[in-house]
Amino acid sequence: MAREPERSCVGCRKRAPKADLLRIVRSAAGARVDLTGSASGRGAYVHRDPTCADAAVRRGAVASALRSGLTQEELARLRNEIEEASQAT
16 A cells, blocks of 8 residues: 655644645746646645645745745735635545
C-alpha cells in the first residue's frame, strides 16, 4: 500500500495529507489557487479552513513560501479564492 504524500500548511504549520490541503502556486500570471494540485510553479499548501488562510496571509507565510512579494490586492484575491475553493468541497 502506497503512502499518501504529506505537506505542511503554511497557516498553522501542521502536516496533513496533500489531498486535504489547497495548493497555492506562483506562476508568471501571479499567485493563485491551484485546484488541480499539479500546475507548474513554486507552491505552498494551506488547509481549507479560513482561519489557516488568514493566519498564512497575516503572518506573510504565503509570500515567504512562494518566495515572492505579494501586493495587498493579490493577497485579498487569494483569500477569496481559498474561501471559494473551501466552500466548493
